[in-house]
Amino acid sequence: MKVCFNQATTMKKSTLEKDLEFCEKYGYEQIEIRTMDKLKDYLETHTIEDLANYFKSSRIKPYAFNALVFFNNRDEAGYKAIKDELQYMCEVGQKIGCKNIVVVPLVGPEKFTKSQIKESSVKVLNELADIAEKYGIRLAIEFVGHPQCTINTFGQAYDIVQAVNRDNVGLVLDCFHFHAMGSSMEDLERADGSKIFILHIDDTEDFPIGALTDVDRLWPGEGVIDLDAILKTLKKIGYSEMVSVELFRPEYYELDIEEAIQIGKEKTEAVVGKYFDIE
Structure with missing residues (x-):
């Protein structure tokens, strides 16, 4: 299992350059790059070729772009913007060797039926997969464990992935989101591990289902999520590709960047290493 760093964990203070420097120092194999801010900031003073050259000469490699947001149930203008993005x-992923893109469902107050959500998601994902396929890139749907997200459980997301039935369309399993809306362990046990493209590791405080938000996340092993059950099940269904530490906790943003990156690696390995060999 390769350990990856998600830039949300140091989002408030760090930069892509600093995250890469310290991730390289502490032995991370991969990084999830935030395209909406950290990549944009980097490109103000660097080029895509600079980034490609960095990865060619470094241990750490780009694993995913995070994220293409609100892909489903959009109006025509919104959908065009999604396709352009x-x-x-x-194009950037092909140049730097990043082969996965996280895609996030629509979150907001407007209500859609389950059938409307599935119909839109399947249609859009097939069209987006056509684009990504030309570049050898996979799309990973990240269900969000919040009542206002159109796709908010593992079972719902997996049903959509099965309906799309494309080799380059799979899932992000974020342990926080899995717990936050009470996703079913039975659904995970029945899943094909090869359809899980990304594993986000995290933990959370003991708030009720439906009340949790990203700021409630904790370092892996410090909260109430049954990470042991999730990891055991993932091993059983054949998942072993990578694990990415992703936190959004305000207190952690106050830590020194190097310290946060070091802690993230140590906490992740302590939890995941009980079930998987760490590369």
Whole structure:
């Protein structure tokens, strides 16, 4: 299992350059790059070629872009913007060797039926997959464990992935989101591990289902999520590709960047290493 760093964990103070420097120092194999801010900031003073050259000469490699947001149940203008953004991500991804893009469902107050959500998601994902496929890039749906997200459980997301039935469309399993809306362990046990492209590791405080938000996240092993059950099940269904530490906790943003990156690696390995060999 390769250990990856998600830039949300140091989002408030750090930069892509600093995250890469300290991730390289502490032995991370991969990084999830935030395209909405950290990559944009980097490109103000660097080029895509600079980034590609960095990865060619470094241990750490780009694993995913995070994220293409609100892909489903959009109006025509919103959908065009999504396709344009995906095209850009694919072009950059091909240049730097990043082969995965996290895609996030619509979150907001407007209500849609389950059938409307599934119909839109399947249609859009097939069209987006056509674009990504030309670049050898995979799309990973990240269900969000919040009542206002259109896709908010593992079972719902997996059903959509099965309906799409494309080799380059799979899932992000974020342990926080899995717990936050009470996703079913039975659904995970029945899943094909090869359809999980990304594993986000985290923990959380003991708030009720439906009340949790990203700021409630904790370092892996310090909260109430049954990470042991999730990891055991993932091993059983054949998942072993990578694990990415992703936190959004305000207190952690006050830590020294190097310290946060070091802690993230140590906490992740302590939890995941009980079930998987760490590369």
